[in-house]
Amino acid sequence: MKLVLPSKTIFHAIESTIKEYRKFAQKNISEAIEDMTIDQGLVLIFLDEYPDMTQKEIAELVFKDNASMTRMINTMVKKKYLKRSMHTEDRRRFNIEITPKGKEVLKILPPIIQNNRNSSLQGISKNEQKQLETILKKIRANCTNN
Known part of the structure; x- marks a missing residue:
């Protein structure tokens, strides 16, 4: 059996569409907010909606591993979009809050x-x-169930 070239599959079409959308969206965000990435914007949006969300929960929603999420939050703290403080009950966790600068971006x-x-x-x-x-939900379910 001859394998169909990866570039001729639906998966290539899905991935290339996502990449083009992200480039398009990043360009438009960067024109308005110079130092903001799409993922950083998503972090702000999720934290605004769910202020008690953990770093791990946010990472899952933006499809990032824990190390990448930590780097992103560190960057956002340096840019003054977020403030991090020790969790009062669990010393392994941090509280993450949106700063006034982050609230301005959310507008x-x-x-x-x-x-x-x-x-x-x-x-x-x-x-x-x-x-x-x-269709996409069916594909995801097929991948999850097998």
Whole structure:
């Protein structure tokens, strides 16, 4: 059996689409907030919505390993987007809080993100979006269950 070239598979299409979207979204975010990455913006958004979330929980939501998440949070603390303090009950944990500078970024991000989503989904009906989401969930379930 001859193997189909990786570049001819649906997985290549999915990955290249994600990479193009991230480049597109990063460009638009960088135009408004010079030193902010997509992932740093996501961290702020999740922490704003769930202030008690642990570093590990945030890492899972933004698809980062623990070491990468630690580096990102360290960077965000240096940039003064986040403040870190010792957890009062568990010395192995830290409290992570959004600073006033981080709160300012949270006012700027939503319209940029919404514009990114609208632009990238232009010409794709709600029904097509739902179908794609259903298919992707099936692929993920197949990978998880096997």
